[in-house]
Amino acid sequence: MEICAREHPPFLTGVKRVTAGVLATAMLVTLTATTGASQAAAQSDPRAARSDALGVALFGASPGTSGVSLPSSGGSAAEAPPRVDCRRVKCVALTFDDGPGRYTDTLLRHLAKYQARATFFVVGSNVVTYPRVLRRTVAAGHEIGNHTWSHPLLTRLPASRVRSQIARTDRAVKAVAGVVPHLVRPPYGAFNRAVRRQISRPLVLWSVDTLDWRYRNSATVARRALRSVRPGSIILFHDIHRTTVGAMPRVLKTLAQRGYHFVTVTELFGGRPPHVAFRAAPPKKS
Numbered sequence: 001m002e003i004c005a006r007e008h009p010p011f012l013t014g015v016k017r018v019t020a021g022v023l024a025t026a027m028l029v030t031l032t033a034t035t036g037a038s039q040a041a042a043q044s045d046p047r048a049a050r051s052d053a054l055g056v057a058l059f060g061a062s063p064g065t066s067g068v069s070l071p072s073s074g075g076s077a078a079e080a081p082p083r084v085d086c087r088r089v090k091c092v093a094l095t096f097d098d099g100p101g102r103y104t105d106t107l108l109r110h111l112a113k114y115q116a117r118a119t120f121f122v123v124g125s126n127v128v129t130y131p132r133v134l135r136r137t138v139a140a141g142h143e144i145g146n147h148t149w150s151h152p153l154l155t156r157l158p159a160s161r162v163r164s165q166i167a168r169t170d171r172a173v174k175a176v177a178g179v180v181p182h183l184v185r186p187p188y189g190a191f192n193r194a195v196r197r198q199i200s201r202p203l204v205l206w207s208v209d210t211l212d213w214r215y216r217n218s219a220t221v222a223r224r225a226l227r228s229v230r231p232g233s234i235i236l237f238h239d240i241h242r243t244t245v246g247a248m249p250r251v252l253k254t255l256a257q258r259g260y261h262f263v264t265v266t267e268l269f270g271g272r273p274p275h276v277a278f279r280a281a282p283p284k285k286s
């Protein structure tokens with residue numbers, strides 16, 4: 001599983017080990033071998049298949065049944081009843097990290113064209129730089145997740161700073177857009193038991209990594225997203241890159257043609273994301 005979410009400093013090579021340990025490597029290896037869907041996926045993208053297998057087995061038996069209590073305060077459009085039942089139709093959650101930024105408005109226009117809802121894991125320091133962009137994002141019905149204040153490696157912070165990274169971003173989002181994020185995505189996907197203890201909300205990882213911070217080419221980003229997507233996938237993008245936003249028309253068009261519904265992460269899990277989410281189960285065949 002690829003851990004990083006944007007350009008990584010060299011010290012981050014150690015993060016893979018940290019997170020892999022937390023996520024129980026043995027389980028991950030076993031599941032990869034036993035999940036049919038992941039075998040098919042492994043032919044195109046072994047890394048995506050591994051995370052898919054993990055998500056299916058841990059959480060995927062019945063989306064929405066692994067309960068957590070969501071905070072009742074605030075609330076974005078994601079609190080509304082899901083528009084689609086992802087147990088019955090093909091859903092995908094497009095997620096965009098590290099914004100808001102200068103290309104986010106263009107992305108919002110692309111999404112609107114397909115009535116697509118997405119989830120934005122925002123960095124608090126960017127929220128105060130681009131407050132109007134965040135308001136427009138919320139007004140368009142997208143879900144807002146917390147991606148910390150300054151994008152640190154949470155596993156290296158004391159508990160008090162983990163909490164303040166999350167709380168400060170919550171306050172900024174609430175002040176700017178009137179909602180409180182219900183989801184958290186740790187920077188670089190890195191967390192451990194200590195981090196988990198400080199964050200009671202669902203931690204949302206991903207099952208498809210476009211590596212769009214590395215491949216600054218729209219065609220490549222689109223291809224990487226499209227080749228690995230499965231019903232229930234959570235796809236990781238970064239809306240701070242022009243090339244990523246440029247990939248979205250093709251991603252949206254192709255997935256719409258394949259019959260996918262574009263939902264928020266909360267919708268993907270029927271309103272109740274699990275404590276740690278990589279992807280949801282595919283719909284049951286009827």
Ligand SMILES: [Zn+2]
Nearest residue numbers: 005097098187
């Ligand atoms: Zn990030």
